[in-house]
Amino acid sequence: MSLKEKLQSSYLAFEDHLQADSPLHDVRNEAMKCFEAKGFPSKKEEAWKYTSLNALLKKEYSIFPKNENAIEFKDVKEYFLNDIDTYKVVFIDGIYSSFLSQITHDVIDVCLMSSALNKSKYSSIIETYFNKAANSDSLTSLNTAFAKEGAYIRIAKHKEAQKPIEIINFATGTEAATMLQPRNLIIVEENAHVQIIERHQSLNKNEVLTNSVTEIFLEKRANVDYYKIQNDTQNASLIDSTFINQERESICSVHTFSFGGKMTRNNLNFKQLGERCDSILNGVTIIEDKQHVDHNTLVHHIAENCESHQDYKGVFDDSATGVFNGKVYVEKEAQKLDAFQKNNNILISDKATINAKPQLEIFADDVKCSHGCTIGQLDEDALFYLRSRGIATKEARALLMYAFANTVLESVKIPELKGRINKLIANKIGVNLGFDL
């Protein structure tokens, strides 16, 4: 039985369990139909030209994890941001872990998608927001059909989340292969502020395929700072789709740090609905072995006087493959726009590959749009300079890589997180530089 067939039959069983009167039935059925019609994306599709899912789809995934798995805090401590207090929404194999989590309903809502979907007091919110930003791509539709659990965050008007919020999805891998489909909904109301850190982590050697969808709504003057830490094991694959709708004067920045995982695909979709929005998309990718990271970004400019800034850096070693497929789409109405897109890549090994496709589609005339893309190596002269001053090759290379990624690291606004990312990079390169950037 192919994965698609398995999903189809699982869906029938899943649908039976849900409340019959839920208004979501239609949404789910619609989404499932959409997935059935489109199927899994293949390399023939332009958006998936450089990323193949074939090998991943051959595995026998269990769609619904059978039992709840408890994990000890000490085993997973390293995956949390320990130095500071945070709100935590933790899932183990897609099931909420109250033991590891710290949620709140005080002024701001940091709780669960399952309660939002099922409790009647949230029904108007779900009706207004659920699946309103997401598109109808096959994988997103699949997630919508199976949407059950995830984080639900709502920051009320003029409020600020005092602590960063961590959303962590653990996979224990008690079964040979697991497919997880978390669904997050984040609503940031007028003038509210929030910082969110998202992480997917597999805890053993079994295969995990995560098809995650996150919808973020920013109302007037809202401010969201979102960090995605992707440092999963070599057996975990992630398809992460994020849909962001921005109202006027809102600022949203998403930072993606891709250091691990077997295959990672990031679909980042921004829609600027109001004037004077600012969207910031930053990313650092450092991968080796046979890892594959694909960044697929779309910034859709609809309103006037907006800005968008993209800065993606990549370092590729061994047989790693990097893909950057960035698109800036400017509607006729989006005049006086400033859109900038930058993608720099370094290839370390002969077998590494980079495929870049930075696109601009512009229908407005009074705009300033530019993109730049480079592919090259570490500067031999700079390397020689460092070595002539007694710094070993390995450290010298590491320093240059740090410098290369620095523009993105600088933009991390949580100091503890920045320290954590520095450590991740140092581990990755295998050096200890002993300084803070």
Place this chain on the structure above:
Amino acid sequence: MSKYTEDDLKKELETKEYEYGFYTDLESETFPVGLNEDIVRAISKKKEEPQWMTQWRLEAFKVWKSMQEPEWANVNYTKPDFQAIAYYSAPKAVDPNKTLDDVDPELIAMYKKLGISVDEQKKMNNVAMDIVVDSVSVATTFKKTLGEKGIIFMSISEAIKEHPELVRKYLGTVVPTKDNFYASLNSAVFSDGSFCYIPKGVRCPMELSTYFRINQAGTGQFERTLLIADQGSYVSYLEGCTAPSRDENQLHAAVVELIALDDAEIKYSTVQNWFPGTAEGKGGVYNFVTKRGLCEKNAKISWTQVETGSAVTWKYPSCILKGDNSIGEFYSIAVTNNYQQADTGTKMIHLGKNTRSTIISKGVSAGKSQNSYRGLVKIHASAENARNFSQCDSLLMGNACGAHTFPYIEVKNKTAQIEHEATTSKIGEDQIFYCNQRGIDTEKAIALVVNGFSKEVLNKLPMEFAVEAQKLLEISLEGSVG
């Protein structure tokens, strides 16, 4: 360039209508419409081609039948009905033994209107012409001068008869018959084109030139150009295209193959000014062209194109940098106005070591037109120290047009150095103001800015072409200020 004064420009701008939109009443011999194996055989027979050539065409036709029209390009148009086109149209006046003086005076008059009368060219510009009217070569000048150097420059149908060994060796090696839909179609039905061979170590003393022109209504133009520069030789080749105004869409599906052997250099310049359709978007030429060059060791191919015409353009002059140290260049200006659509760019395939490529693409869109740059830079694992620089700039005039950039960059070698940058902007109000202030009206100011914007590419054109191209730019943007 100095001769071109403001008054000239004014006069040009007054002739708003497509100035080459006349129809010459030549007696033509046209095949019945439609396409089948018999038509392919008939074309081949008409051209008195050898058996291998007929076979080659039939194979291409077989492949073509199994192919689908490509849909990935960012253009919208009603697909041509390939069974409603006459695949062969030749002016009856043609006679291979004719000297230049015998050429149909009406034809000469037509070229005069185009500003490229044969004798004028011969006298003034020192340019050898292989003129193609409705796919058949009518006059080839300077054959003798070229012959002394051993340069073969003739129509491809003559070449098939006179130099079959060369044609057979190289035809279809760079653009294979099954390359793409339009290339296959062209391979099956091409009626004529130019053939050029530059022998070892010869530097071609003059610019070679072909002027294409679609004259007969309802005919598709399928020319085939094959240009071979043997070791250490150099040639600069010009191609110009115009078509009279016609309401129905005309199809133009050409194939150009360039082969630069070791140490050879080819410079290929195109000014394309096919009929772009009326201001309402009616009519115009469909220009679906496959152009590709192959560089052997230390060879260089440079494509320069000025694209101002055609309702729909689908064209990607490419370089395969096979030999070590070979160089590929692509300089392009694409101007679209009214309802024109252009999807153009290049492919640079780096296979050899130390290969270099440069891409400079300038797009200007006005009116309700859509202008796309689509390019591929591919560095294979074998291409050590490959270098590429790409720059694509777009200029937007008015808020009803669109500019798009679709660059593909694929790198499989760590020593590669790739830079790509693209910008999109409109003409600065301060620039216009500066010109206005100095008594230059807005329309002329825009022409100035556009010319400045395109300078990098215009500079790469041979002198005679540069002047024409500059004029063309101004004419195509006429009326787009607003």
